[in-house]
Amino acid sequence: MALPIMGEMSEGQRGSLIYIMETIIKLTEVNKIYRTEEIETQALENVNIDVQKGEFLSIMGPSGCGKSTLLNIMGLLDEPTSGTVELCGTKIDPTLSDNRLAEFRNKTLGFVFQSFHLISSLNVLDNVQLPLLYRGVGYNERMKRAKEVIERVGLSHRMKHTPVQLSGGQCQRVAIARAIIGNPEIILADEPTGNLDSKMGADILGLLKQLNEEDGRTIVMVTHNEQQAQQTKRIIKFLDGRQIM
Amino acid sequence: MKILLLYIKHALHMMREEKLFSGIYIAGTALAIAFTMVMAIVYYVKLAKIYPEVNRDKMVYIDNLCFMDKEGRVHSTCHFSDYAFEKWFAHAKNVEYVAPIYSKSDRISVGNGKRNIIGKNGKLIEVESQVTNHDFFNIFKFEFLKGRPITREDVEQHNPVAVITNDLAEQLFGKDVDPVGKMIGEEGDEYRICGVVKGASPLTPVSYAQVYVNYSYYYQNMVYDNESLSGNYIGGFSVIATVKDNAQYQALKQELDATAARWSQIMEGEPISLTHTMSNHAQHVVEIENELVPFHSFTDWDLVKPYVGLFFILLFVPAINLCGMVAGRMERRLSEMGVRKAFGAKRNTLLWQVVWENMVLTLTGGIIGLVLSWVALYVMRDTILTMFFDSDLLNDTTFVSGEVLFAPLLFLGALLAMLLLNLMAAVFPAWLSLRKPIVESMMEKR
Structure with a gap:
């Protein structure tokens, strides 16, 4: 559906809209096939998804249904076999250079993974500032912003700790701080509560909701937890690589 | 500069975390450098312009x-x-x-x-x-x-x-x-x-x-x-x-x-x-070392091949071993590299990171190797010098002068050797690993 722009709206229309919807992620006819010498597996089949700016979308489905593959393709961590991906109005051309893709990931996307993927040799402060490091932000600015986001996720007292010295919930908070430090438009969370107990899981989900509601960040979350998915604004369900709802 | 410090900090942390790997890497580098330095010092003495034989480049021997x-x-x-x-x-x-x-x-x-x-x-x-x-x-x-x-x-x-x-x-x-x-x-x-x-x-x-x-x-x-x-x-x-x-x-x-x-x-x-039997200084040294009878005809390759073999053993064999170790370690670090790429690290940036980390290890090994070579020349002087010089002329007062031990050219040569080791051992396996897709890297067991 084509969205009306403000200038074309009637007085009544303007009054009835709270905000204008804008597609920030657009997947068109996306297929992903994994091939080995013996077998061919279709992980995604003709997937078409539009995610609007400011949405909190959850993708649900059983294990192996292709939801993580979808998230990886949205996050430019993997390439579709066919189909197109648009992020923030930019069509991701498969011929884009490694450097250009790295820059895009750095500025536009933030990731939260089920197993945290923190770097064990770095402390909390150094882990969190990674995206800014690769953006070429100066040391003082990096430190200032890292401290701000660490404080926001409630870990000011753990800045010098390394991941092995933290609990699972704390690790995921660090991962969220790392995801938001670069102010990305989109946060992609792959089973962010999958390795946590229910209390910690609820805590992390609360943090993600806060980021969505207060900062207006677009969040796409993969989960198989129905209860958590219900707390997001929209749910897409997957089965055997196909979108079923 | 700050990113360099971070690389070094990371390397030092890695040395503490992976003591066995770091220890073997440093020991391997140190031994290779020590042997190379001893050989370099020996050949520096034999070939370079040192007191009082400062005209070696102009000298002609007619034996x-x-x-x-x-x-x-x-x-x-x-x-x-x-x-x-x-x-x-x-x-x-x-x-x-x-x-x-x-x-x-x-x-x-x-x-x-x-x-x-x-x-x-x-x-x-x-x-x-x-x-x-x-x-x-x-x-x-x-x-x-x-x-x-x-x-x-x-x-x-x-x-x-x-x-x-x-x-x-x-x-x-x-x-x-x-x-x-x-x-x-x-x-x-x-x-x-x-x-x-x-x-x-x-x-x-x-x-x-x-x-x-x-x-x-x-x-x-x-x-x-x-x-x-x-x-x-x-x-x-x-x-x-x-x-x-x-x-x-x-x-x-x-x-x-x-x-x-x-x-x-x-x-x-x-x-x-x-x-x-007319020869220049370098030819003269090689003839004596290889006991080439004066009227034996020999090619340039005959002259250099013993040294090519020697330096191959001293430098490249340890380098190939280190290369294998780094490759193994890169496999273990694939997940970390994947995470860094996910947050915007470019392939070249990561390659430089690996090079710097290995540089820290190689420099540590290199410095230990240099000191080892000096210690060896001091402690095992008789054994080493007798192997390479005319033992009939050697005596208790035979010394290797400071001019030789601290010769800038030698030091530069040793640094270049270290760099070569580093490049061989680190860059190639790292480059191969970094070419893997991010998802594949991140899914590797840590």
Whole structure:
């Protein structure tokens, strides 16, 4: 559906809209096939998804249904076999250079993974500032912003700790701080509560909701937890690589 | 700069975290560098311009007089007599300087290098001597602490003069006595000391001696009979000269070939060659090391192949092992690299990170290796030096000077070797790993 722009709206229309919807992620006819010498597996089949700016979308489905593959393709961590991906109005051309893709990931996307993927040799402060490091932000600015986001996720007292010295919930908070430090438009969370107990899981989900509601960040979350998915604004369900709802 | 510090911080953390890997990597690098440094020091001593052999790039050695058969093959060789030196070399046009020196083999087997002199307490002491002319002190740049070198006049007038080293001077006369003008030697073989030099090391055997005596005095009473020419040429000398450049080297060769042809006619039926064993300094060193008989024909590859093999073993074999270790470690770090790429790290940035991390390890190993090589040269000096130098000339005072141990060229060479190790061991496996897709990298077990 084509969205009306403000200038074309009637007085009544303007009054009835709270905000204008804008597609920030657009997947068109996306297929992903994994091939080995013996077998061919279709992980995604003709997937078409539009995610609007400011949405909190959850993708649900059983294990192996292709939801993580979808998230990886949205996050430019993997390439579709066919189909197109648009992020923030930019069509991701498969011929884009490694450097250009790295820059895009750095500025536009933030990731939260089920197993945290923190770097064990770095402390909390150094882990969190990674995206800014690769953006070429100066040391003082990096430190200032890292401290701000660490404080926001409630870990000011753990800045010098390394991941092995933290609990699972704390690790995921660090991962969220790392995801938001670069102010990305989109946060992609792959089973962010999958390795946590229910209390910690609820805590992390609360943090993600806060980021969505207060900062207006677009969040796409993969989960198989129905209860958590219900707390997001929209749910897409997957089965055997196909979108079923 | 800050990112560099972060790389180094990361590397140090990795060293603490992966003690076994880091330890083996550092030990491997240290041993390779230590061996390389010992070899480099040995060959630096043998080949580089070091005191007093600072003209090595211009030096020409003519070791043997070769007697040829009718087919142009060498059938026997011998060293030159002082007579032969006078007739064939002393007045050569295409040299800067030319001097007779006791040939290495005669110094050792015939004992020509040994000379008895009366010591302080009246006892005879045996010293290493060289019998030569004035040009010797132009070819070898000795530092004169007192007095002067042997002069052309000394040679022409057969003066009984000698130059001695400062160590011998101190041994004979003590510290406070000026030895110039004093006599040394034993009855019938006495010389007046005309100069005192800072001594050379036995590691530079061509210039090394404790006493340098005027050859024209030493041989003044020899009688040469023109009726038996061939016998007159055989003696204990080799010839050493300096030439300005390659053109003069070639001109000297032609000149000596012409001389040999002329004298071959005089010595009917016995053609001779003066240039069959003519060589520059590097060739001379390699010939001696490989015991290449002088008349054996050899190619440039024959000369260098032992060293290629040696450096291959010393540098590349450990490098290949380290390469395998780094590759294994990169596999273990794939997940981390994937995460870094997910947050915007470019492939080149990560490659540099790996290079810097390995640089820290290699530099640590390299510094330990350098220190190890110095310790080895100090503690195992006799074993190492005997392996590479003429053990007959070595003695308790043999030293490897600071000039050699801290030579900038050597240090630079060692650094380059380290860099080569680093590049070989780190970049290639890292580059291969970083080409893997991000998802694949992140899914690797950590």
